[in-house]
Every structure is written in C-alpha cells, then in structure tokens.
Amino acid sequence: MNFIWRHLADKDRAIRYAARVALEWQHPAWWENTALDEKEPRKAIAALVALARVSNKDEFHRKPTDPKPDAALQGRILAALDRIEWSKLGNSDRLDLMRAYTLAFTRLGPPDEGTRRRLTAKFDPLFPAQTRELNAELCQMLVYLQAPSAAARLMAALRAAPTQEEQMEYARALRVLKTGWTLPLREEYFRWFLKADNFKGGASLAGFIRNMKNDAINTLSEDEKTALKPVLEARPERKSPQELLAGRQLVKEWKVNELVPTVERGLKGGRNFERGRKLFGAAGCAACHRFDNDGAAVGPDLTSVAGRFSVRDLLESIVEPSKEISDQYGAVAIRKKNGDVVTGRVGNLNGDVLMVIENMFAPNDFTNVKRQDIESMQPSKVSMMPEGLLNSLKEDEIQDLAAFLLSRGDRNSKMFR
Numbered sequence: 001m002n003f004i005w006r007h008l009a010d011k012d013r014a015i016r017y018a019a020r021v022a023l024e025w026q027h028p029a030w031w032e033n034t035a036l037d038e039k040e041p042r043k044a045i046a047a048l049v050a051l052a053r054v055s056n057k058d059e060f061h062r063k064p065t066d067p068k069p070d071a072a073l074q075g076r077i078l079a080a081l082d083r084i085e086w087s088k089l090g091n092s093d094r095l096d097l098m099r100a101y102t103l104a105f106t107r108l109g110p111p112d113e114g115t116r117r118r119l120t121a122k123f124d125p126l127f128p129a130q131t132r133e134l135n136a137e138l139c140q141m142l143v144y145l146q147a148p149s150a151a152a153r154l155m156a157a158l159r160a161a162p163t164q165e166e167q168m169e170y171a172r173a174l175r176v177l178k179t180g181w182t183l184p185l186r187e188e189y190f191r192w193f194l195k196a197d198n199f200k201g202g203a204s205l206a207g208f209i210r211n212m213k214n215d216a217i218n219t220l221s222e223d224e225k226t227a228l229k230p231v232l233e234a235r236p237e238r239k240s241p242q243e244l245l246a247g248r249q250l251v252k253e254w255k256v257n258e259l260v261p262t263v264e265r266g267l268k269g270g271r272n273f274e275r276g277r278k279l280f281g282a283a284g285c286a287a288c289h290r291f292d293n294d295g296a297a298v299g300p301d302l303t304s305v306a307g308r309f310s311v312r313d314l315l316e317s318i319v320e321p322s323k324e325i326s327d328q329y330g331a332v333a334i335r336k337k338n339g340d341v342v343t344g345r346v347g348n349l350n351g352d353v354l355m356v357i358e359n360m361f362a363p364n365d366f367t368n369v370k371r372q373d374i375e376s377m378q379p380s381k382v383s384m385m386p387e388g389l390l391n392s393l394k395e396d397e398i399q400d401l402a403a404f405l406l407s408r409g410d411r412n413s414k415m416f417r
C-alpha cells in the first residue's frame with residue numbers, strides 16, 4: 001500500500017495513473033480514511049478520484065440492486081477536496097481537481113442545496129482561468145451547479161473567444177443552463193448559432209451544432225419560445241471573408257522590410273500571449289489554420305512554424321502569400337474550353353466532375369467543372385491565402401501575433417515576460 005501511495009504523486013502522469021488504478025483494486029476499507037486525511041494535494045486528488053470511482057457506479061451503470069449513493073461519503077470527499085488550496089496548484093493539478101469534483105457528483109449523486117451554493121461561491125471567482133482546458137472544466141461546473149451568474153459570464157466568454165472550438169465549448173456548456181438568463185442574453189446566444197453555421201469542420205459538425213441548439217431550445221419556456229421566435233427561426237447568415245473580418249479598420253499597408261525589425265524587437269520580451277491568440281482569431285487566421293489544436297485545417301498547421309521559419313520568412317508568407325506557395329496547399333487554375341478560368345482547390349472528385357473550392361472561407365461551396373470542358377490545368381500563382389491580413393493591425397498587435405505564432409503554444413516562453 002505504501003508503494004502505491006508514494007506513486008500517486010509521481011511526476012510522470014502515466015505512473016500516477018497506474019498507481020491510482022492499482023489503488024482502486026484494493027478494498028476501499030483499507031485506504032478510505034488515508035485518502036480522506038491525505039495532506040499532499042496531488043496524492044489527495046488522486047486518492048479521492050479513486051475513492052469516488054470505487055464508491056459507487058454512475059447512474060447509467062447502476063443496477064437497482066446496487067447500494068444507494070452514500071451521501072455522507074460524498075460530504076466527506078467534498079470536504080477533503082475543499083481543503084486543497086487552488087492557488088497552490090499548477091494547471092494540470094487543477095484540471096485533476098476539477099475532475100475529482102465532477103466524479104464526486106457523477107458517482108455519488110447531485111449535491112444538496114447547501115453544497116450547491118457553497119461550491120458555486122467557490123468556483124464562480126475562479127472563472128475565467130488562465131488556460132482554455134481549465135475554462136472548459138470550470139464553465140461546465142458552473143452550469144452543472146446552475147450558478148446564477150453563469151449565463152452572463154459564459155456569454156461574455158463566448159463573445160471574447162477567438163476560435164470556433166473555444167466558442168463551441170462555451171456554447172455547448174450553456175445549452176443546458178436553465179437559470180440566470182435574461183431575454184437579451186438568450187437572444188444573443190441563439191444568434192450565435194446563426195454565425196456557427198459558417199464554421200468549418202468534419203461532416204458531422206453541422207449535426208452536432210443542430211443538436212446543441214435543440215437541447216437549448218428544450219430549456220425554454222413557452223413564453224420564451226414566443227419571445228425568441230424571430231431569432232429561433234432566422235436563417236443562418238452566410239458571410240463573405242470581408243464581412244467576417246469586418247469591424248477592423250485599415251491601419252497601414254505593411255511591408256515586410258519595415259515589419260522585420262519591429263517584430264524582432266518585439267520578440268525580446270513583454271509580449272502578450274493571450275492577445276496574440278485572440279488576434280489569431282480576429283485577423284482571420286483561425287478560419288484557415290490550426291494552431292495547437294485550434295482553428296480550421298484549410299491551410300497548413302502553424303503550431304511548429306517556430307522551427308521552420310525565420311521572422312522574415314514568417315512575415316513574408318503572411319504579407320506576400322503568393323511569393324512562395326506551399327505545394328501541398330496550393331491552388332490550381334483551370335482554364336475551360338470556353339475561356340473561363342476557375343481557380344481554387346479541388347475539394348472532391350465526383351465521377352467526371354471536379355468540385356472546386358474557390359473561396360476558402362466557404363469550403364462547402366463547390367464550383368463544379370466537368371472534365372470534358374477542361375482545356376488546361378496548372379498550379380495557380382496566386383495563394384488561396386488573402387493578402388493584406390495584417391493591414392488592420394497596429395504595430396504592437398503584429399508583435400503579439402508574431403510572438404504567439406512563434407511560441408509553439410508555450411505561454412511561458414520568455415517572449416511573454
């Protein structure tokens with residue numbers, strides 16, 4: 001037992017996991033009290049996760065003959081979790097702690113009213129946190145607890161979220177929130193679904209978003225449904241690239257030569273990771289590029305540009321995208337026998353028809369070209385990436401965006417100190 005216990009706090013995640021599973025195979029009577037009394041946060045979290053997991057099955061797996069959830073044990077587990085000081089934990093231990101709380105509810109039943117209020121007061125000020133993963137956990141917890149402030153605060157987070165993935169996390173959590181809504185917030189929420197129709201992803205994305213919306217509609221009263229009728233029945237907005245980037249003014253037609261020294265100076269320190277990340281969304285990059293698992297995959301993944309590009313190369317590929325076109329993501333120019341030219345990426349082949357994506361912002365809109373109508377096909381000399389995307393950014397914004405792009409996703413890089 002000592003052997004298992006020691007490894008619950010191993011610095012290797014895989015070993016921690018193995019130790020916890022080993023613990024779960026021991027009879028809980030031997031270690032329940034040790035788990036509840038453990039002072040070291042990492043060990044305590046792992047042991048309490050184990051305890052919640054073995055103490056009862058979740059509703060879905062529970063048979064009628066299984067013992068009822070033990071409310072007293074839940075109270076003791078929650079009290080032990082409450083003793084762990086959030087401010088002393090790193091990001092990954094905080095994630096584990098959130099998971100322990102979640103398990104205490106899914107395995108041992110929903111909290112009573114007093115506990116619900118106490119935990120709402122505890123988690124409310126912790127949101128928003130530093131990282132996206134943690135925010136995803138916290139917002140689900142606030143919704144689970146039906147925190148009165150959740151509607152306003154998660155809508156603010158949804159409004160500010162730069163990428164479609166992050167927006168979807170908030171929207172998904174909000175779909176089952178029943179309290180704290182005002183009519184304008186509800187309306188804004190349902191308006192988001194109209195915008196989400198422009199999102200790009202796998203074939204199941206549209207269905208996923210539709211289910212989310214249906215779940216949300218199910219939480220509405222009849223009066224609310226009537227009041228929200230216009231937005232519930234509105235047709236999705238199809239937006240052009242220009243409109244998607246709208247709201248930003250022209251700052252300057254930036255040239256590579258003037259930006260190189262500016263950006264190099266900027267990378268020495270004092271950059272703002274979070275602002276760089278937001279600009280990756282606001283300047284349109286996330287509509288085509290992935291970075292650290294966020295964003296769309298129309299263009300190359302940019303997470304590792306730090307290893308492949310100098311500052312000058314990076315700025316060149318943004319300011320003058322057509323100067324050097326990556327062959328894997330290049331477009332073709334198709335000249336038809338009637339003289340028309342169709343430029344884009346061949347998204348699909350359907351028998352004798354080439355389905356061409358002309359506008360990367362609308363990858364589901366195809367222009368069909370029949371093979372027998374084609375005179376010639378050549379790699380296009382024009383990139384699918386629009387020019388001038390930096391022209392609506394100020395100098396220090398470009399510095400932050402460049403630092404973000406060169407960070408590989410590490411917000412602790414010295415560029416941000």
Ligand code: HEC
Pocket residue numbers: 280283284285286287288289298299300302305314317318321322324325326329330360361383384385386389390405
């Ligand atoms: C409409 C889609 C689209 C948008 C918006 C877009 N890009 Fe691109 N980008 C592409 C495509 C497609 C390529 C690959 C073809 C090429 O090299 O021109 C590319 C290439 C790049 C490259 C070179 C990557 C490599 O591996 O060769 C960089 C760097 C880059 N983009 C950065 C950005 C940044 C930063 C933004 C936002 C300011 C942005 N892009 C916005 C589509 C886009």
